[in-house]
Amino acid sequence: MADMTSNGAAGAGLTTADGRPLKAALARAQSKSRQRAFLLVAPLLLFIVVTFIVPIGQMLHRSIFNDGFAANMPRITAWFEATEPGTPPDEAAWEALALDFKAAAEARTVGVVGTRVNYELPGTRSLFTSTGRASRNFEPPYREAFLEEDAKWEDPAVWGAMRVVSDSYSLNFFLAAVDRTRDAEGRIVKVAPDRAVYVDLFIKTFVMAALITVICLIMAYPVAHLLATLPLKWSNLLMILVLLPFWTSLLVRTTSWMVLLQQQGVVNNVLVALGVIGEDGRIAMMYNQTGTIIAMTHILLPFMILPLYSVMRPIPPSYVRAARSLGASSWTAFRRVYLPQTLPGIGAGSLLVFILAVGYYITPALVGGASGQLISNLIAFHMQDSLNWSMAAALAAILLVLVLLLYWLYDRLVGIDNLKLG
Amino acid sequence: MALPIYASRLERLWYYTRLVICGLIFLFLVSPILIVMPLSFNAEPYFTFTEKMLAFDPEGYSLRWYDLLLTQPSVPNDVPRDAAWWAQVWSQAVWVNAAKNSIIIGFFSTILATVLGTIAALGLSRPEMPYRKAIMAILISPMIVPIIITATGLFFFYSASGLAGSYLGVIMAHATLGIPFVIITVTATLSGFDQSLTRAAASLGAPPTTTFFKVTMPLILPGVISGALFAFVTSFDEVVVVLFVAAHDQQTIPRQMWNGIREQISPAILSVATILVIVSIALLTTVELLRRRSDRLRGVTNS
Numbered sequence: 001m002a003d004m005t006s007n008g009a010a011g012a013g014l015t016t017a018d019g020r021p022l023k024a025a026l027a028r029a030q031s032k033s034r035q036r037a038f039l040l041v042a043p044l045l046l047f048i049v050v051t052f053i054v055p056i057g058q059m060l061h062r063s064i065f066n067d068g069f070a071a072n073m074p075r076i077t078a079w080f081e082a083t084e085p086g087t088p089p090d091e092a093a094w095e096a097l098a099l100d101f102k103a104a105a106e107a108r109t110v111g112v113v114g115t116r117v118n119y120e121l122p123g124t125r126s127l128f129t130s131t132g133r134a135s136r137n138f139e140p141p142y143r144e145a146f147l148e149e150d151a152k153w154e155d156p157a158v159w160g161a162m163r164v165v166s167d168s169y170s171l172n173f174f175l176a177a178v179d180r181t182r183d184a185e186g187r188i189v190k191v192a193p194d195r196a197v198y199v200d201l202f203i204k205t206f207v208m209a210a211l212i213t214v215i216c217l218i219m220a221y222p223v224a225h226l227l228a229t230l231p232l233k234w235s236n237l238l239m240i241l242v243l244l245p246f247w248t249s250l251l252v253r254t255t256s257w258m259v260l261l262q263q264q265g266v267v268n269n270v271l272v273a274l275g276v277i278g279e280d281g282r283i284a285m286m287y288n289q290t291g292t293i294i295a296m297t298h299i300l301l302p303f304m305i306l307p308l309y310s311v312m313r314p315i316p317p318s319y320v321r322a323a324r325s326l327g328a329s330s331w332t333a334f335r336r337v338y339l340p341q342t343l344p345g346i347g348a349g350s351l352l353v354f355i356l357a358v359g360y361y362i363t364p365a366l367v368g369g370a371s372g373q374l375i376s377n378l379i380a381f382h383m384q385d386s387l388n389w390s391m392a393a394a395l396a397a398i399l400l401v402l403v404l405l406l407y408w409l410y411d412r413l414v415g416i417d418n419l420k421l422g
Numbered sequence: 423m424a425l426p427i428y429a430s431r432l433e434r435l436w437y438y439t440r441l442v443i444c445g446l447i448f449l450f451l452v453s454p455i456l457i458v459m460p461l462s463f464n465a466e467p468y469f470t471f472t473e474k475m476l477a478f479d480p481e482g483y484s485l486r487w488y489d490l491l492l493t494q495p496s497v498p499n500d501v502p503r504d505a506a507w508w509a510q511v512w513s514q515a516v517w518v519n520a521a522k523n524s525i526i527i528g529f530f531s532t533i534l535a536t537v538l539g540t541i542a543a544l545g546l547s548r549p550e551m552p553y554r555k556a557i558m559a560i561l562i563s564p565m566i567v568p569i570i571i572t573a574t575g576l577f578f579f580y581s582a583s584g585l586a587g588s589y590l591g592v593i594m595a596h597a598t599l600g601i602p603f604v605i606i607t608v609t610a611t612l613s614g615f616d617q618s619l620t621r622a623a624a625s626l627g628a629p630p631t632t633t634f635f636k637v638t639m640p641l642i643l644p645g646v647i648s649g650a651l652f653a654f655v656t657s658f659d660e661v662v663v664v665l666f667v668a669a670h671d672q673q674t675i676p677r678q679m680w681n682g683i684r685e686q687i688s689p690a691i692l693s694v695a696t697i698l699v700i701v702s703i704a705l706l707t708t709v710e711l712l713r714r715r716s717d718r719l720r721g722v723t724n725s
Binding site for chain 1: 426428433436440441443444447448450451452453454455457458461468469470471538539541542544545546548550551552555557558559560561562563564566567568569570571572574575576577578579580582594595597598601606609655658659661662666676679680683684687691692695698699702703705706709710
């Protein structure tokens with residue numbers, strides 16, 4: 001410390017050739033070179049922000065924002081805003097609702113409105129569509145007109161649901177994504193067991209990802225060890241067998257697993273020909289969890305082998321030999337000497353495989369059948385089939401947070417700089 | 423690892439068992455890829471080896487599934503194959519158009535990803551780069567974030583900004599997905615780069631651009647090319663984003679395969695798969711040769 005302060009004091013007195021203090025000149029030069037380095041990265045950073053960060057931000061916004069009701073029913077939304085929660089509908093409310101219904105029927109958006117309310121109170125979509133059809137002929141007094149169309153309009157639950165969805169911002173999609181809902185008093189409760197799917201699917205996704213990670217680790221460890229201990233000439237040759245799947249199209253690999261695992265496929269045929277199973281005992285290995293696990297293990301195995309290999313390669317074989325010469329059995333030498341040295345590789349490979357497996361979509365969608373679906377497939381279902389985009393966004397947001405946590409852990413334990421390909 | 427001379431009988435047994443296990447795992451790794459090749463020459467529309475194929479009877483093999491890739495819905499099959507027919511194949515055949523789209527999208531997204539990624543990697547590998555770790559984490563994240571989340575986000579973003587269904591939209595999305603690979607490979611190459619070379623060039627009076635093109639670029643070129651190949655393969659293999667943001671007539675090879683697998687799987691898929699496997703073998707060979715060249719250039723010797 002003393003040295004540094006005395007150096008600093010001496011440095012203050014030094015000047016550059018044109019008379020500026022050396023310290024200031026150095027600081028300027030350094031900040032300039034920092035700026036230059038940042039300018040090189042800036043275009044890419046801007047590009048990623050526009051094509052990646054902003055879209056994901058928009059998706060997150062979508063998970064708490066849905067204006068399907070408010071945008072199409074402005075008058076009744078204004079009435080809800082002006083009144084206290086729990087206010088029974090007066091004639092002004094019925095009139096606003098009727099006028100909104102007429103406008104929505106004209107613009108053909110009653111379906112959107114009904115769908116939005118239906119998310120909050122299942123079973124109300126048909127109420128809205130049928131009322132929408134009838135609303136063209138509604139005359140004052142509107143309350144009677146509505147009740148004549150359907151007595152359900154007097155149900156406070158319908159009005160409560162409409163009040164909830166009239167606010168475009170809502171956390172209810174997140175509640176639904178963890179199988180929770182609000183009861184009549186606004187308390188958060190579990191949904192009925194037959195409608196609770198999401199938490200189970202999240203758990204199943206994590207269990208399957210963990211299982212695939214463990215299988216990958218068990219298969220990758222001996223292979224990586226072999227590659228790391230063979231002479232380089234041979235290990236480079238065998239490495240091609242690892243890298244070839246890595247480079248082959250994902251769809252090609254999935255297709256070939258479908259060909260192999262079908263009921264009439266190659267594996268079953270071989271087993272029948274060998275007499276292991278009978279002609280009618282063909283195993284169903286496809287369109288279920290088994291298919292997903294086999295195909296995903298194959299696809300993710302290189303991501304486990306490569307980090308393990310890069311850690312094992314520099315370990316000198318003399319350590320294990322030294323342990324043996326000191327009297328350790330080969331199992332003890334492996335467990336106490338070799339295994340601890342490969343822990344960074346195990347950590348890096350396992351985290352990488354787990355992160356990739358949790359978000360997998362293509363393979364489960366093609367070979368998973370009904371039971372092999374993961375959370376990504378449900379997100380795709382809500383995006384493409386049920387068109388409940390806010391629900392898809394809420395599920396995606398939860399998955400994103402979990403993956404980013406793992407990514408942060410990976411960065412802390414392994415460091416992103418150490419990510420290597422091939 | 424050779425078996426030591428002092429190994430006990432149990433250890434010997436375990437040693438050979440382990441070799442067999444490793445052999446089986448290697449078989450597990452490559453057999454799915456190799457199995458599609460012979461099956462794509464099947465004369466029958468089955469996904470398994472027919473008896474004729476197992477007997478190596480030439481009648482059991484045919485090129486009909488490759489031929490199917492060239493057929494077009496509007497032309498009957500018995501038309502003579504002259505120049506006009508081939509011209510029509512080029513402009514109308516479904517798979518040929520898919521290949522053209524894939525290559526166009528792959529080419530431009532690779533250029534975009536490689537240029538931006540290489541420039542950024544140059545900045546990132548400078549020691550004075552501020553917030554290096556945080557920025558690196560952001561730039562790598564498209565590789566980590568599940569593809570379905572990226573596709574969902576892009577769907578909302580593109581439908582709001584009018585990029586949905588355009589080539590530009592797909593190219594930008596694919597470039598984003600390829601950028602992490604470029605960053606990783608180029609920064610790895612630059613980590614062994616001797617910075618005194620650029621200082622020497624500067625001391626001899628070369629402006630920064632000359633230094634870059636005459637000194638830095640030739641040395642990091644192998645890394646840049648491998649990064650570009652990774653980016654190209656990423657784009658060439660990508661289906662989810664295409665499904666979410668591309669227009670219906672923007673068919674690419676993976677999308678066509680996806681449709682084929684989901685609707686009715688025919689051996690024509692296997693012939694496409696075989697072609698793709700051959701392409702990936704070629705790419706793998708190129709990358710491997712480049713890696714060795716790069717190691718030689720940087721003076722890294724393998725022990």
